[in-house]
Every structure is written in C-alpha cells, then in structure tokens.
Amino acid sequence: MTGLPPFTVLHVCMGNICRSPMAERLLVVAAERLVGDKAGQWLHVHGAGTGGWHHGDRMDPGAARQVRQRGGDPDRFRARRLLAEHVEASDLILTATGEQVEFVERLVPDADGRTFALGEFGRLLRAVDADRLPPFAANPDGVYARGVALVAAVDAARAGRGPTPADDLDDPWSRGERVFSRVADEIEQTVVPLAGLLLGGPDAVGR
Numbered sequence: 001m002t003g004l005p006p007f008t009v010l011h012v013c014m015g016n017i018c019r020s021p022m023a024e025r026l027l028v029v030a031a032e033r034l035v036g037d038k039a040g041q042w043l044h045v046h047g048a049g050t051g052g053w054h055h056g057d058r059m060d061p062g063a064a065r066q067v068r069q070r071g072g073d074p075d076r077f078r079a080r081r082l083l084a085e086h087v088e089a090s091d092l093i094l095t096a097t098g099e100q101v102e103f104v105e106r107l108v109p110d111a112d113g114r115t116f117a118l119g120e121f122g123r124l125l126r127a128v129d130a131d132r133l134p135p136f137a138a139n140p141d142g143v144y145a146r147g148v149a150l151v152a153a154v155d156a157a158r159a160g161r162g163p164t165p166a167d168d169l170d171d172p173w174s175r176g177e178r179v180f181s182r183v184a185d186e187i188e189q190t191v192v193p194l195a196g197l198l199l200g201g202p203d204a205v206g207r
Helices: 019-042 061-069 084-088 098-107 109-114 118-125 140-158 177-198
Strands: 007-013 043-049 092-095 115-117
Touching: 007 019, 007 098, 007 140, 019 043, 019 061, 019 140, 019 177, 061 177, 084 098, 092 098, 092 109, 092 118, 098 109, 098 115, 109 115, 109 140, 115 118, 118 140, 118 177, 140 177
Parallel strands: 007 043, 007 092, 092 115
Antiparallel strands: none
16 A cells, blocks of 8 residues: 555646647656556656646647657647646646746745756756665655655756756747657657656566
C-alpha cells in the first residue's frame, strides 16, 4: 500500500494548446516506453496556460500531429487556465519560458525551488549525478522519493541562477510544421532524460 500520490509534473505555457500539451503527452510517451502501463500509476502529468483564451479547446492541430507522430495520444485533451491549486498539487513545474517561471512564482511564491523553464531543466539535468539519487524502486513511493530528490538536485545545480533566453521554447502557434517539429524535438531533449532519470533508466522497467 502506498502512502504517497504519484510524482506530479505540471507543464505550463501561454495558452495550453501547443507547447505545454506537447510536453505533457511526450513525457507520458517517454515514461511508457520505460515502464509500460505502470507509468500512469507512478507519474501524473498535467498542464495549464497562463492565459484563459483557449480554455476548453482541443490541442492545436500542429501540436497534435507532433504528439501522434511520436507515439502519443492527443485525444481527450482540453486546455485550461493555470490556477494556484495546479501548482500546489505539483512536485515539478516546467514552463515554456523564463517569463512563465516568474508568473508561476508570483502565483505561488513557495514553488520557486521546483519551477523551471523546460530548457533550463534539461540543461541542468546533465549536472545531476544519478548515483546520488535514491535507487529506483518499482512502486509509487519509490518513484516519488526519487523524483523529489531529482528536483532538489537540479535546483541545487542552478545555484540561484535563473533561466536564460536560450532556455525558452519558441511559440509555434499559427506557424508551420517545421517549427512545430523543432519545438517538439527540443521538448524531447528534456522529457526523455527526465523520464530516464526518474524511472531508473531503460533497464529498470519494473514490470
């Protein structure tokens, strides 16, 4: 019997129809490739937008195509506006831009140690020594403990410095397929190693 909720990752962008839904669904793809159906029990992934213009809308068609082409499921998605309760319920918050990091921290000031621009988080992951994390355990409590330790290690690696402009994801809304593909590639550069570190790597499938 587990005493902890699944490790929860919140993805944030502006309208919650392009960047954050791609990040949400591509992290799920990466997790399922490692641990199969257990991913949904050990990891909860959700998203929201800093603005409410698209509340209730489906994923942008360009974003949905990228998710589908990469093995994910864009269906049954509906955009929503970011609320403090979404941040408070999350163990890791990944935003599309540094400006959105500031938005989250104004909304919930004590979320600063677990809020990162997605590109920033991916860059800092390379500084984390996986051997110093709690060993992977194939249960919700084990994944939760490893995830919390991973976030703390990445926060320590940034040493009080914030994201740089190079960490921002371009907004692909209303732009061509090439831009959506590039942004999806950049998202995978973070979410794939995140899933690998969180879930113990490709040999720790826990099935």
